[in-house]
Amino acid sequence: MIIPFLLITVAFFATAEIDIFPTEAHWLKKPLDVDPNGSPGMMCYADSYNVLGNNWNRTYTTSEPQQIHISLTDDAKYARVQFATLGSVRYSVLQYWPKRNNDHHHLYRDKIIVKGEDWVFTDGGLAQRKLYLHKFKTDALDQATVYAYRVGSATGRNGRPVKWSKIYEFHTAPTTNHFSFLATGDVGTCNAVAVSHLIDLGKSHKYDFVTLAGDQAYNMEDFNGTKGDEYLNFMQDLYAQVPYLGAVGNHEGAYNFTHYKNRFNIVPFAESNFDNSMFYSIKYKSLHLVSFSTEVYFSDNKDEIETAINWLEKDLVEANRNRLERPWIILLTHHPIYCSIISSDCTTKASMIRDGITDSNNRTWGGLEKILLKHRVDIYMSGHVHNYERTYPVANNKRVSTSYHNAPSFFQIVIGNAGQPEGPTAFSKGPFFDWSATRYGSYGFSTFKVSPSALLITHYQALEDGTVGNIVDQFSVTKDLHHYKRDRRNCLV
Template sequence: MILFAVVLLSVFQIVELLVLGNKTVVCYGGPGTYTGVDRYNQIGSWNQTYHPADPQQIHVSWISDGKAFTVQFSTMDPIKRSTLVYWSDDEDENETIEGGQNWEFIDGGIAKHSQFMHTLASNRLYPSTLYEYKVITIDNKDKSHVSNTFELHTPDLDQSTSFKFIATGDVGVVNAVSMPIFKQLAKSHDYDFVAIMGDQGYDLADFNGTKGDEYMNFAQEFYATVPILTTAGNHESAYNFSHYKNRFDLLPYKQSDFSDAMQYSINYKSLHLISFATEVFFYGSPEQIQTSLNWLEQDLIKATRQRSSVPWIAVIGHRPLYCSILSNPDCAENAERIRFGFDQQLGLETLMTKYNVDAYICGHKHNYERTFPVRNNTLLTTSYHNPPSFFQVITGNAGNYEGPDQFDNTSVLPDWLGHRFQGYGFSTVQVSHHHFDLHHYETNIDGTLGKLQDHVRVSKTPSHVNKQKIV
């Protein structure tokens, strides 16, 4: 029920706010509404006019172990050919890649709007190297169109050294409070990739897909510099997740033996990272659910066999298995459905506990929560040293039209809840052979970095890793 509305006037925008129950909602930029300019998106290329053959919506992802990268981009017209050019200070000549994959993507809306998708993969890269790259397209009149130049860095070869990645989710073009920080962090080259836990754009399919174009161009400065590893959320479900599958076709699903970008895995130094589509439990058929779970089990078997060299296994998905707003179905029956399936026999938690997954990272709820090691809705320990089960992190508070979810303070808090934070923010993870460090930072309302809100270190001894290899 709408209680009241107020108009907030600033130097950046005129924003209408509605208070719905206990949530403040920005009345634009959400599903079915147009994107507006605000303080977080006023600088960027999301609403500029591109030539139909210009490469736009550029984003990159890793091939396993960071040995090579894949770039994906769009053009609004078909082109004759495209070229990826990349170089480093250590090389005398540029590397040039042509060909790649090219296809037409037709939106499922009434206008049947089409655009043309392109992916190009680099050759094997040198480790510990900063690369620059650009994309060139040739249109049907033989005119060339050149993108901006972007940078990315490759990991070193020492498995024992640590690396860092960003973990976040639930971000749109509007009220994207954390995006200014993400774009600044990208320039630092301190983070090897970003894991996005679903719900991007709100919604990518809106207005015949033009909102998806806006979002991908809005995020381009970030996604073209920090390789992305994403998962699909409920706000990507339109037309059988076609926008997600086509816009993120660069994800390493083919190397992971899955049929599309909905699920995949990747090795990166001491981490095996799995992207699992929790939405299959809500939009999939029984056969699709079984296919997803079968793939996951086979992938976990492979990951368990290599655990001596790659000791950490983390799963990213959109929806939480646990959350503390117990009055909300997402934290009750929906969470239980994902954990154990419809028949209470086989779900995501069933397999994660069987194969000793270390961490599950998700979004969907627009706040931050961390559990202690947990299984079957039961606290196992408050220690993160040689933990007997996985712990979960919700990091869905990057910023979107709805703002942060309000906690239900009238409920008795579950004993498995380690920490929670109501506000905007994002997480970072640092992984070494023996430690898994999670930090969660607040984002101030002006888009600047706030305080460290949470930190936990998970540690494992070699003997514990050996136990995890036994299934």
């Protein structure tokens, strides 16, 4: 379906230099004819992709729930829900119930009410704007069940009235070892070409969660954090019904990533023995999914790299102890370590993350590739580069196989093409490295179907007219379950 375009008159701003929120020096005098709509430091106006009927840029009352999103713990045994308000509330509340056929929401009998954990997040800009955040953890959930829920905020002395959100739904893990999830990366509120399709797929209850390979909003901290508010309200129809399991990117880096750490405080980092949402893992049926921050390589802090690498090693050691139960390991992050565009992102930066940094004794340490090979990670999934690319199984900058059956090394997927202000990144005519299997230089999104012995991965076109186009790439990754009973010394370290 083509989404109707909302005409907004901006002729004056197209030719003039504007001062918006002059308390922030880096927002001064940005000409609208230089940077695309919604770019970092620029306001995001309505376009043909964000007019979705969810009123992402409307005015909210101080106690009204907004920015609702949900995440999971291992195998969806529990869910966490988070929302924001613009002012303080006496308490926050989550109400949820298993959805029954033909039930009306006012007739359900299995209501469960949970009070929230509330805190204040202060943006690091000059205005020191406050946002009031609220999160909840459900009780143990039934498998293969659709739950309906709503969140509310109470401001009165007696806890009434409660200002309720609309009702959303999510579903829990199936009883079998077969499931599907959505995968995307690099999403803004403006030019978000693929988002309407992800929302529609999310409503089907066929996808258990959505991964996002970093970079959201462009940028959350802009305009004292109000741009982050608008983005999460824009994404609410997806994130409130399909649990979020994403990674952090460079565009979340302001004020030591505090917007990401606070706004996505519900991913299972505590269960993963980390102290914030930049690193975590989750066990889900036959999959072990790791969310890792490659931003540590650009922090000029060697201690951060060492902490990250040590955490990853411990996590993957534990994952391999349970490899027969969960044969698949996917590492989700932002920066690629293999990619084919003409950019430092695919040369010096990729090699630094892949091979490590050089210390004062000219020794290289901290690279990811040796760890991926040592622990037999199956897929390295990233964004940052705004296109789609799949590699063959690769190691040490060389293709090691063209087969995805019992592959001798990991392969990589770059999936940074959901749609953001700058648009997609085209590929040159080549030549390309032998490890590059498939390249697509426009908008799209992926789906994964997972079973203990196979992954079916599909990448779809998201066309600029608002429709879903052709399948760009579809392939299967398979393995024999006895594969991990073999001698591990054959790994390509």
